[in-house]
Amino acid sequence: MKKDPTAGYLVWRLATKWGALLDRTLAPFGLTQAQFSVLATLYGVTRAGGKPSQRELSDHTGLDPVFVSKLVRTLEGNGLLLRTADPADSRAVRLALTDRGADVIEAAGARVMTLQNQLAEPLGGRDSERTREFVATLTTLLDAPPPDLGRTP
Template sequence: MADFESPAAQKLLHAFRQFKKTGWHEKKIAGYNPSEFKVLVTIKHGTDEKSDLKVSEISQKLHVTPPTVTQIINLLEKDGLVERSVDPEDRRAVKIKLTSKGIEVTEQARSAFNETFAGLIDYLGEDESEQLAQLLSKVHQYFNQLIHP
């Protein structure tokens, strides 16, 4: 096993700390925080596949609790991005769908998100981008094995 005091370990730890400090995963995307963006995209994908989604379906897809999704839906509804409707097959269930404004905002946010990663690929180049993707996948596997042995 590698020594935690080794130069490689210190360099890796420093890189992880720097990466976390950038807060890139917390930055707004086209004016919406990452959790709102994820809900919008999930609804968009869900309605592309079938009819409108229930809050429980959105929460399952995002691996978060229904109350968390409900809070986000409330904010998005207030901004006119989503609308609720009663499920005709189950009057107790509420379906969520994007409004036309919601579709437009989701596409703008997705475009901004894609531009960020396209910029990273331009910055690193194709080969280093591919290497980074492979290494990050291995990092994910390593930490996943630690958490779920």
């Protein structure tokens, strides 16, 4: 007897598929998914006129602050971003892309956008009603508070 797949299983499979495709897309740029997330977020915030702290970047990406700190050190070592002390807060570190970092994230971002467009094709393309509904559904699920795992059903 065949059972229909659950929503959780399908979300997991889609995330696994997307992650594998993203890994292959980012490999030529020497980036991991997490590094891409940090650089892309920094790029977007910088283009909007901001100069975020590591903590702000952590909040924006949803990544753990300690993990972001490790990622930032690696990206700085690779010449993709700069860390500077915040003159207004001795505990804060401000981040900025280097010219090389901006070039890398622009090129990698273009490849990721192509991949996203390809992923949306079965739904009618990036701007289709089905894609907008899919994004809205995913956003609803992601915005929902996490379940209380301490309780047993």
